Amino acid sequence: MSIPPILVYIGVLIGFVLTNLILTHIIGPTKHTPVKDMPYESGMDPIGDARQPFDVKFYLVAILFLVFDVELLFLYPWAVSAYTGEGGIPIELRGTVFGIMLVFMATLVIAYVYAWRKGVFKWR
Structure with a gap:
């Protein structure tokens, strides 16, 4: 009875990942100082919160880009x-x-005209 190659591949992959994680934890530096734990941001002290919401317009343009790229x-x-x-x-x-x-092209043109009429391309 032989082991399917995909199981061997998954086993080797998991072993490789675990080995790298363990070796990094053992060999890596463990000395924590306030300066080393501080986030780096262009050499300046960070101001405010990094988690700021994006405007929906960026997502719409990204989705349209993906649609026409797949086209x-x-x-x-x-x-x-x-x-x-x-x-x-x-x-x-x-x-x-x-x-x-x-x-196919007519469907995409209809989608483009629809997005245009909805004002996706207007940056207000």
């Missing part, structure tokens, strides 16, 4: 495979694939 992940392979000679999409299917991609 390019789908669009680029389609463009390369659709219009290359050998090994690309067969000529009989190019119209169908083009239609599917037009529906």
Whole structure:
């Protein structure tokens, strides 16, 4: 009876992590001083709390960036495979694939127009 390779991999991974944690704890410096325990912030004493909330606009722009970035992940392979000679999409299917991609692009344009009308791109 053999052990599946994934279990061996997980065992080695856990062993590696535990070994590093234990060795770091044993070998690492243990001398704590107020200066060493103080957070470093550009050589200046920290002022205020570091946990300040972000404006929602940043999250909306980040989500839109991800949506349109993933769009390019789908669009680029389609463009390369659709219009290359050998090994690309067969000529009989190019119209169908083009239609599917037009529906995909139309969905993204609708999403972009919706975000635009909601004022996501306005920095008030």
